[in-house]
Amino acid sequence: MRVTIKERYANELTYEVCRCIAERLNLPLDFEIQYKKGNGRYVLLEHDGFKYYVIVSRLSADARDAFLNQYVTTVLGEYVDDKSFVKKLYVYVLDKSQKAKAKYIVDGYRMLKTMGINILNIDELRMEINPYVTFEDWKNAQDKMREYNKGNNASYAIEDEEGGYTLFGKLYGANGKDAAMTACMLACIAKSNDTFVRFIQVCEHGTEEISSTDKKLLQSFGVIIDSGAIVLKGKAAGKDKSTCRHQDEFKYNLWEKYGDKKCYMCSCDIESNIIASHIHRICDIDKSGLPEAEKRRQAVDADNGFWLCANHDKLFEFGNVTYDMCGDLVINPSLKSNQTDFVKYITEKYGIEKAHFTAGLKVYLKIHNNRVHLGI
Numbered sequence: 561m562r563v564t565i566k567e568r569y570a571n572e573l574t575y576e577v578c579r580c581i582a583e584r585l586n587l588p589l590d591f592e593i594q595y596k597k598g599n600g601r602y603v604l605l606e607h608d609g610f611k612y613y614v615i616v617s618r619l620s621a622d623a624r625d626a627f628l629n630q631y632v633t634t635v636l637g638e639y640v641d642d643k644s645f646v647k648k649l650y651v652y653v654l655d656k657s658q659k660a661k662a663k664y665i666v667d668g669y670r671m672l673k674t675m676g677i678n679i680l681n682i683d684e685l686r687m688e689i690n691p692y693v694t695f696e697d698w699k700n701a702q703d704k705m706r707e708y709n710k711g712n713n714a715s716y717a718i719e720d721e722e723g724g725y726t727l728f729g730k731l732y733g734a735n736g737k738d739a740a741m742t743a744c745m746l747a748c749i750a751k752s753n754d755t756f757v758r759f760i761q762v763c764e765h766g767t768e769e770i771s772s773t774d775k776k777l778l779q780s781f782g783v784i785i786d787s788g789a790i791v792l793k794g795k796a797a798g799k800d801k802s803t804c805r806h807q808d809e810f811k812y813n814l815w816e817k818y819g820d821k822k823c824y825m826c827s828c829d830i831e832s833n834i835i836a837s838h839i840h841r842i843c844d845i846d847k848s849g850l851p852e853a854e855k856r857r858q859a860v861d862a863d864n865g866f867w868l869c870a871n872h873d874k875l876f877e878f879g880n881v882t883y884d885m886c887g888d889l890v891i892n893p894s895l896k897s898n899q900t901d902f903v904k905y906i907t908e909k910y911g912i913e914k915a916h917f918t919a920g921l922k923v924y925l926k927i928h929n930n931r932v933h934l935g936i
C-alpha cells in the first residue's frame with residue numbers, strides 16, 4: 561500500500577496517525593510514508609487501485625477554523641482534480657476531547673456530512689452527526705451560533721427572491737476558507753432542492769478576488785461566482801457598475817445595519833418573500849442628475865432602505881404606509897376602512913427604532929414622503 565503526505569505536515573501526521581487511519585479503512589498496515597511538497601493537510605492511501613483521501617484535523621480543537629475547516633477546501637480542490645474514478649474522501653479527527661464537540665466545531669462536521677464527507681472515527685467522539693437538509697436548517701443553526709459567538713461573521717447567506725441562495729463570502733484568510741467551504745456545502749443543499757448558489761465576493765484587507773483554486777472548486781460544485789465584488793466600508797467596488805451589483809451590495813449593507821432578512825413592519829422572515837426595499841427609489845436616484853459616485857452611494861446606502869415583505873414593500877412604495885419625520889408609522893387616510901384594517905392586521909411594528917433612525921435615513925424619508933404626499 562502507498563501512503564503519501566505533504567512533508568510540511570510530517571510532524572503531526574505521524575506513522576501512528578496513518579496507521580490508525582489505515583486500520584479504520586481496513587487497509588494493510590505494512591507501509592512506508594512517502595513525502596511530497598505542497599499544500600493539503602491529508603493522508604492519501606492507495607490500495608488496489610483505490611484512493612482514500614483523509615483530511616486530518618489539528619491535534620487540538622482550540623480554535624474553530626484552525627482545527628479543521630480551513631483545511632477542507634484545499635484538500636477538496638485536489639480531490640476534485642484527481643480524475644481517478646475509485647476514490648473516497650474522509651475526515652479523521654485527532655482531538656477526541658470535549659473541545660472537539662463545541663457547537664461551532666460540530667457545525668463543521670455537519671457541513672462536511674452535508675457534502676457527503678464522513679468522519680472516520682466519529683465513534684470516538686460518541687456523537688451522531690446530522691447533515692443540513694435545507695437552507696433554513698443551516699441558517700437556524702448559524703443564528704443560534706451567532707448568539708453564542710457574536711464576533712463570527714465570516715459569511716452571510718440569504719434566500720433571494722428567485723429562490724436561489726446568495727452567499728456573501730469574505731475572501732481573506734480563514735474567512736475565505738470558511739466562505740468557500742460554506743459555498744460548496746450550500747451547493748449540495750441547493751442541488752437537492754433544485755436551485756442554485758450565487759457567490760458574491762466581499763473584499764477585505766486588500767484581497768481583490770477569490771483564489772484561483774477556490775474559484776475552480778466552487779465552479780466544480782456548480783456555484784455561480786459573481787464577476788464583480790463588494791468592497792467593505794463603502795469604497796468604490798469593482799469594474800462592474802450594473803444595478804444588479806448595487807442590489808447585492810445594498811443587501812449586504814442592510815444586513816449589516818438591520819441583521820437578517822425580516823420585514824421591518826411585520827417581522828415576516830420567510831426570506832424569499834423579503835425585499836431589499838429602497839426608501840428613495842433607484843429609478844428616482846437614476847433621474848436625479850447627481851454625479852455617478854453619489855448615485856451609487858445612495859443606491860447601496862443601508863440608511864436608504866429596509867427589509868420589507870412583498871406586501872409592505874408595495875404599501876410603502878405607493879404611499880399607503882410611511883413613517884413621519886418622528887419615525888412613527890402613518891397609514892394613508894385615503895384608504896378605505898377595510899383596507900386600513902387589513903394594513904393594521906398585517907402590521908406589527910409602528911415605528912422606526914431609535915438606533916436605525918439616523919440623519920441619513922431622515923434625508924431619504926423626506927424625499928420619499930414628498931413624493932407620496934404623506935407623513936411630511
Ligand SMILES: [Zn+2]
Binds near residue numbers: 826827828869
Ligand atoms: Zn411585512
